[in-house]
Amino acid sequence: MSKQTINIAITGLNNTDNPGPGVPVIRGIRESQDLDVKIIGMAYENLEPGIYMPGITDITYLIPYPSAGTKVFLNRIMEIHERERIDLIIPNFDAELYTFIKSEKLLAQKGIRTFLPSLNQLEERSKSNLPAFGEKYGIRIPKSREIVSLIDIPSLREDFDYPLLVKGKFYDAYLAYNSEQVITHFNKISAKWGLPVIIQEFIKGTEVNVVALGDGTGRTVAAVSMRKQYITDKGKAWGGITIDDSQMMEITRDIIAKTRWKGGMELEMIKTSSGEYFLIEINPRIPAWVYLAVGAGQNIPEYMVKMAMGENVPTSQEYQVGKMFIRYSWDMLGDIGQFEKISMDGELQHSDEF
Incomplete structure (x- = not known):
């Protein structure tokens, strides 16, 4: 496909010890050889690291939490849209998906695309509904x-x-x-x-995860599985390695086929010593460890952008097994002027000099 310039708004810039998926999603998109993009960051707090990281966003705006009310939230999105002509929004937090999904038609009328599951799909896989989900689709659930x-x-x-x-x-x-x-x-x-x-x-065993992308028709466009090597006290993967697990991939493709899932998802499973799999959680968006999938050969953020923009994306099945990621802390230096600008003006452009 020919290169195209796409203005993409992305949330989830809190790249802390409880990281959001925004920064790795942006890294994947920027590594695409086909896409020419402008990344518009959307931050809820003025100290989210992704605001200040060089090479991540082109410009970042503060937005209110969805809890402020749908009207207030969407008014801010439209203010940004008037300035930036947003082509696509990729929300990366569970708590904001309800608002974006409910507003999908309104956003589309304004020319803003999304690539999200339906409200029914979102609610069906919620933690409170997971036992019924497992019974409906024949999956072991704790x-x-x-x-x-x-x-x-x-x-x-x-x-x-x-x-x-x-x-x-x-x-x-x-x-x-x-x-x-x-x-x-x-x-x-x-x-x-x-x-x-x-x-x-509590199911005793090894925690294994899958990041996957469904096209909304039942097809699994991409999927990569990994085993957590190090887990923080918040339950977040701080290290992981891609694995070859055909049974886990079969479970993933079966879920996407039966639910006709649209968008990114993460399946969290426990594999017991006897080889049984228990699904403990379905996260309805791309997870924060998605850059491991990019490095292993499946650029899921890129595929999502292409599908959202109407491109045909072939199924991607191969990826490098044994690819490992390790997170680390890094003292990033900035200038008080950056903090003042995002705090006072509600925006920060990375071309600004301080």
Whole structure:
């Protein structure tokens, strides 16, 4: 295909110890040999590292959290659109997907494309609905239960053995070895993400993940599997290695075929010592470790952009097994003028000199 200039707005620039997918998604897009892009960063906080990292965004704007209300949120998007002529938006947080999916038609009327699952697809795979999802599609799911109050905790012993997992409806998962720890995690998670909080059976085994891309017709355009080598206290992969696991890939393609998933997704699974697979979570967007897939030979962010812009993208099945990633911290130096500009003006252009 011939090169095209595309203005792409991307969220998820919080490249911290709990990293968002925005920076690795941008890195993948910039490595495309076919696409000529302008990257418009959209940040929720003025200290998100992706704002200041050289070579990531061309310009970055502050936007309000979706919790500020759909009208306020979309008004800011349209203000940016008037200035930048956004061709495509790639949201990278679970918590913002509902707003973007509900606003998909309005965005399209303004000339802004997206490549997202439907609202039904989003809700069907939610943590609270995962047991029903597993039953519908024939996938093993750990025993799960929603709780909405501290008074629900004592009765957990009737259905669960300790340790068990305490999860937020969007993010965060903590292992609890007793009811006191469940109370601590419940309070922390509910204050941050709201209710319900999900209790999930702890399955002992190896955590394996798949990043995949569906075209909305049931076809798996790309998929790469990896095993976590190092996990932080927030449950995030800080190191991982691509693996060849045909059964896990078969599960992934089967889910995408049956659900007709559109967009990126991450499947989190536990492989037991007996070779059984339990699906513990489906994240409805590209994960933060997607740059490993790019390095292994499948540029999933690039494929998504091309499909969103109406291009035909062939199925990609081969990737390099044994490719490894390791995250690390890096003291990036900037200037107070950059911080002042994004804080006061709500925008920062990387051509600005400080």
